[in-house]
Amino acid sequence: MRGKASLLGALLLAAITAVPALTAGAGAPAVLKLDDKIESMKRAGVGPVNFPHARHEKLYKCADCHPKIFKEKVNTSDISMKKNMEGKACGTAKCHDSIKAFPLFQCVKCHTNVKAAR
Amino acid sequence: MTIKFIRSFYLKVAILLAFALAAGLWYSAPGRAAEKAPAKILDPTDPNSILYLDTSGKLAGTGDPNKPASLFYRAGQGWHPKALAESTLPKDKYGLINWVESVKTNMIRPRASIDPKEEEMPPMELDIIIEAKSDYVNDVKYPHWIHTYWLKCEICHDTKGGAMFIPQKGANNMSMLGIGEGKWCGRCHGKVSFPLADCLRCHTVPKGAKK
Numbered sequence: 001m002r003g004k005a006s007l008l009g010a011l012l013l014a015a016i017t018a019v020p021a022l023t024a025g026a027g028a029p030a031v032l033k034l035d036d037k038i039e040s041m042k043r044a045g046v047g048p049v050n051f052p053h054a055r056h057e058k059l060y061k062c063a064d065c066h067p068k069i070f071k072e073k074v075n076t077s078d079i080s081m082k083k084n085m086e087g088k089a090c091g092t093a094k095c096h097d098s099i100k101a102f103p104l105f106q107c108v109k110c111h112t113n114v115k116a117a118r
Numbered sequence: 119m120t121i122k123f124i125r126s127f128y129l130k131v132a133i134l135l136a137f138a139l140a141a142g143l144w145y146s147a148p149g150r151a152a153e154k155a156p157a158k159i160l161d162p163t164d165p166n167s168i169l170y171l172d173t174s175g176k177l178a179g180t181g182d183p184n185k186p187a188s189l190f191y192r193a194g195q196g197w198h199p200k201a202l203a204e205s206t207l208p209k210d211k212y213g214l215i216n217w218v219e220s221v222k223t224n225m226i227r228p229r230a231s232i233d234p235k236e237e238e239m240p241p242m243e244l245d246i247i248i249e250a251k252s253d254y255v256n257d258v259k260y261p262h263w264i265h266t267y268w269l270k271c272e273i274c275h276d277t278k279g280g281a282m283f284i285p286q287k288g289a290n291n292m293s294m295l296g297i298g299e300g301k302w303c304g305r306c307h308g309k310v311s312f313p314l315a316d317c318l319r320c321h322t323v324p325k326g327a328k329k
Contacts, residue, residue: 037253037254039253040252040253040254041252043251043252043253044250044251044252044255045251045293045295080252080254080255081252081254081255082254082255082256083254085255085256085317085318085321086318091317097315103313103314103315104315104317105294105297105298105314105315105317106298107294107295107298108295114295116251116293116294116295116296117291117292117293117295117296118293118295118296118299118301
């Protein structure tokens with residue numbers, strides 16, 4: 001009896017965890033490498049962005065970002081710091097220009113291999 | 119029976135009309151119009167006025183404008199954040215007071231010094247273009263004017279423990295990374311002056327716009 005109950009619990013837990021994983025972010029890798037402007041990034045002393053898609057999936061619905069803010073194929077949305085600073089892309093007033101998320105000037109939070117002067 | 123009905127019917131109509139007229143008059147009375155739109159001006163005679171709170175938020179007013187509020191007075195006539203927020207001073211996109219705009223529009227005129235003998239240095243008119251290293255980020259137009267309006271030259275150029283900014287073009291290898299960590303502009307911005315997150319207040323010159 002007890003074994004049955006725990007088995008049922010395990011199945012239920014598996015179902016709960018599997019359902020959102022199957023429905024949300026289907027096909028998207030956990031981390032996206034954003035490097036379409038790598039030459040400019042090099043001049044600015046920063047490396048590519050490793051965008052944690054999985055972490056954002058946990059916080060938001062697909063439709064919050066796609067397709068209005070970002071296209072669904074990686075490196076096709078023409079994201080730039082200029083756009084971010086103008087309140088587009090990552091820097092919208094609900095995201096990285098709000099108290100909900102870290103601000104845009106914290107380079108190392110997104111960019112890898114940061115070698116800028118400090 | 120019929121006469122009685124008509125009589126009461128007309129009476130009812132008359133009473134209703136009278137009520138409607140009274141309600142209309144009351145609604146359009148000048149006193150009511152004033153109470154519908156409360157004035158944004160702070161009343162200094164009101165003892166609960168936020169102007170009479172001290173810097174710790176405690177009530178400090180006497181309600182009598184002829185008798186200075188002693189506690190408030192002793193608190194160095196500190197500006198209470200709530201009173202500032204209620205003021206009509208211009209604000210930035212985050213709702214913080216835009217002090218630059220307040221100065222430029224002559225809304226405030228702070229004294230140069232508490233010492234009346236101290237001579238005021240006129241602000242220096244010199245804009246510096248600081249090129250952004252990225253191809254996609256606007257360059258920065260740094261205005262000496264507003265900075266020398268508030269501060270003396272030595273604060274940045276002869277800072278204790280080493281100059282914050284070497285007064286020579288290209289001598290300061292600035293980066294947003296360092297600024298975010300509290301170097302260069304980050305010594306003040308985000309602490310006592312507008313936050314670094316307000317990118318476009320400094321990054322104003324689009325790439326290729328200058329000669």
